[in-house]
Amino acid sequence: MKYRVNWLTPILTAVVLFACSLPAMSGEGGLSADNVAKIRASFEMDRYNRAMYNAVTNNNLSKLALNRDILREHNEIYSHKIKTKGITNQKSSGRCWLFSSLNMFRPVVIDKYNLDNFEFSQNYLAFWDKMEKSNTFLEFVIEMRDRDTFDRELSEILRHPIGDGGYWSYTVELIKKYGAVPKEIMPETNSSGNTGEMNNILERKLRTGAAAIRKMHQAGRPVKELRAEKDKILADVYKILIVNLGEPPTEFVWRYEIRDTTKTDTDTTADSTANANIDNRLIVAGTYTPKKFFEEVVAVDLDQYVNIFDNPTREYNNHFVASMARNMYDGKDLEYVSVPVENLKAIAMKSILNDDPVLFACDVGKDQDREDGIMAMNIYDYGTVFNTDLSMSKADMCNYYESTSNHMMLMIGVDILNDKPVKWQVENSWGDKNGSSGYWAMYNDWFGAYVYSVIVKKEYVPEEILKLYDKKPIVLPVWDPNTLMIRN
Numbered sequence: 001m002k003y004r005v006n007w008l009t010p011i012l013t014a015v016v017l018f019a020c021s022l023p024a025m026s027g028e029g030g031l032s033a034d035n036v037a038k039i040r041a042s043f044e045m046d047r048y049n050r051a052m053y054n055a056v057t058n059n060n061l062s063k064l065a066l067n068r069d070i071l072r073e074h075n076e077i078y079s080h081k082i083k084t085k086g087i088t089n090q091k092s093s094g095r096c097w098l099f100s101s102l103n104m105f106r107p108v109v110i111d112k113y114n115l116d117n118f119e120f121s122q123n124y125l126a127f128w129d130k131m132e133k134s135n136t137f138l139e140f141v142i143e144m145r146d147r148d149t150f151d152r153e154l155s156e157i158l159r160h161p162i163g164d165g166g167y168w169s170y171t172v173e174l175i176k177k178y179g180a181v182p183k184e185i186m187p188e189t190n191s192s193g194n195t196g197e198m199n200n201i202l203e204r205k206l207r208t209g210a211a212a213i214r215k216m217h218q219a220g221r222p223v224k225e226l227r228a229e230k231d232k233i234l235a236d237v238y239k240i241l242i243v244n245l246g247e248p249p250t251e252f253v254w255r256y257e258i259r260d261t262t263k264t265d266t267d268t269t270a271d272s273t274a275n276a277n278i279d280n281r282l283i284v285a286g287t288y289t290p291k292k293f294f295e296e297v298v299a300v301d302l303d304q305y306v307n308i309f310d311n312p313t314r315e316y317n318n319h320f321v322a323s324m325a326r327n328m329y330d331g332k333d334l335e336y337v338s339v340p341v342e343n344l345k346a347i348a349m350k351s352i353l354n355d356d357p358v359l360f361a362c363d364v365g366k367d368q369d370r371e372d373g374i375m376a377m378n379i380y381d382y383g384t385v386f387n388t389d390l391s392m393s394k395a396d397m398c399n400y401y402e403s404t405s406n407h408m409m410l411m412i413g414v415d416i417l418n419d420k421p422v423k424w425q426v427e428n429s430w431g432d433k434n435g436s437s438g439y440w441a442m443y444n445d446w447f448g449a450y451v452y453s454v455i456v457k458k459e460y461v462p463e464e465i466l467k468l469y470d471k472k473p474i475v476l477p478v479w480d481p482n483t484l485m486i487r488n
Contacts, residue, residue, distance in 0.1 A: 052385055065380040066369065074374055076436060078425050081413035082355050085110055086117045087438030089431035091193030094164025097361075098122045098129070099429035100408040101171035102180070104357055105298050112297075114258050124186040124290070127245045128178045129170065129327055130162060134206060134237045136329040137161045138230045141210040145217040145226070156478045157324070161206040164195050168359055168408070168455045169334045170327045172302045177328070178248075179290030180298065185252045191244035198244045202237060209233035254293065255285040305359075306461060306469075307336035309453040310344055311482050312395035319471040322483040336453065337468035341394075344454050345447060349414055349421055351460045357410045357427070359455040364407035366450050373435025375426075375450075376443040394449055398481045405452040409440070420444075452482075 045053070055064055084107060090099045102120040109118045137157065144154045191198045212233075213226050258281070288296070311320065316339055325334040348358045368375045383390045397403035413425030424442040432438040442451075458466060476483045 048387070056385070061382075061385070062380055065382050065385050067376075067379050067381045070374065070376050070379050071369075071372065074372070074376075074441065076425075076441060078413040078415045078423075080353055080416070081425060082352065082357055083107070084357075084412055084427060086119070087427070087432040088119060088122075088429045089193075090122070090429045091188075091431075093126075093193055093195040095122055095126055095166075095195075096429055097166040097168065097408045098125055098171060100359055100410050100427075101168055103410050103427060103429065104359055105300055107357075108298060108300060113256060115256060118256075119183040121181045121183045121186040123183075123188050123192040123245055124181045124248055125171070125174045125178065126164075126192060127186075127241055127248050128174055129166060130202065130241055131234070131238065132174070132328045133162045134202070134234060135230075136327060137206055138209060138213065138233060139329040140324070141213055142217075142223065142226050142230065145214060153324070153478050158207065158210065161203050161210075162199065164199065166327060167325070167334055167361070168305070168307065169325075169332070172305075173326070173328050173331045175294055175302060179292070180294040181249060181252060181288075181290050182254055182293075185249055185254070186246055189245055198240070201240060205233065205236055205240065249290065251287065251289050252293075253285055253287050254297075255283060257281050257283055304457050304459075305455050306458050306466070307334070307453055307455055308344055308347060308461060308465065309336040309338040309482075310341040310394075310451065311336075311338040311398075312393070313398045313481060314338060314474070316340055317468060319468050319473040320482070321473040321475050322480070323475055324478045325483055335469075335473060337465060339465055339468075341448050341451065343462075343465065344451065345421060345444070347456055347460050347462075347465075348411055348424070348454050349416070351456045352411060352414045352424075354460070356457060356460070357412050359408060359410055360451055361405040361408050361453045363403045363405060363450040363452070364409075366403060367446060368440075370430075370434055373428075373440040374443075375440055375446040377445040377449060401481065403450065404481060404484065411442070411454075421447075 043049075086106075088099050088103060090096055099122055102122060102125075106118055106120070109115065140154075140157045144151065144157070147154045149155060149158065209230070213229055216226055216229060294300075309320070314320070317337075319337050320335065322334045322336075326332060348360070351358050364375075367377055367379050369379050392400075392402060394403070409429070410427040411424050412427045415422045415424070421444050423444060424447060426440040426442050428435055428438055428440055430438065478484075
């Protein structure tokens, strides 16, 4: 026993010396008693702090911080507005990109057929988006079958198998492959407007499938068998989607009403108003496949639109590709060119003044009053409430995960004063009970701080910006903030 102790002594001494050389966990850098004492001494419960303490602890913080000067000066006057009809409602789902993208085309159908209103089935395209994302996820798992699950790319894929999120490019790919249908052909369901539980089940199924595929590979099974397993998983995904969302149509009859302009009998005195209105209607019906419906009824060239970003984390005037930012495995990753935000404003104004709405992506969670429908910088003056500086640059907000693009809407109006935009009218997809009957006022300073991209027709974009697409693209990794904002 004595010999054993002597043999261990130098080893234990070395361990102790090594441990002493490491940074002390509670020493330098820790929140010491002296630090706490100094911080305590720095605070004084003066009249201002006591007033804030009493107010905040007894009231809603955001209502206390609401900037009344902005509310007082706010108005809903716009020097130019695009005519629209009706507000859509995505409810408790992350389908804003689908709603806003399809809302761009609603006026086309309404005007073309002189309809009182029209809405596309967001549920139809959401169904196929889930199917495509499921296939993409499983293909990524097969593609990365030799990687450790802690691999940075694979771990990001496993964390987000099939969220609701997406982007304009996702909509384009879906419409080109699956077409579109009117809302009444595949209406909303409880799950389409409340996707949380459905998504949880789908993600569990996909992760279970991912584990099974990787175990098959580890057992030496060939890729052909891995894909056969993938097909079995997708069959279950399809079943889950049908139970939640309904079965997507392959062919349907679309019936709509128009005014019968050929009717010459105007003597409706003896008729009831209801009967007179019925007599003046003409019901039209047509049989379509979803692709035929979009090609013939909507007839919009999807390739005429282009992505223009303000990515403040990278050098401007460059062409970017966001790695793995796609909903279809055999599709293209999102690509865009990035220029300063003032260019986005000029392009958006040009489009709106020509009665073309502008699809845009933004951080809707910042400086936004949902009750009044106002997006303005410092509409909640938290800095004054706490007497502290909360300002950050747009680049810092992105790099430090303070801000990210998380919502898509439509700009449908602009208020111009002295040749400069003051505010922009926005059509949201949160129903008509939010905002100003479903519309928001986006002030120009908010546009600069929180708008990250616009999607417009190429005709409104200066040639020197379009030429940036000819440059060799910079590929952004899946964990880049600008890639994450699209994928998630």
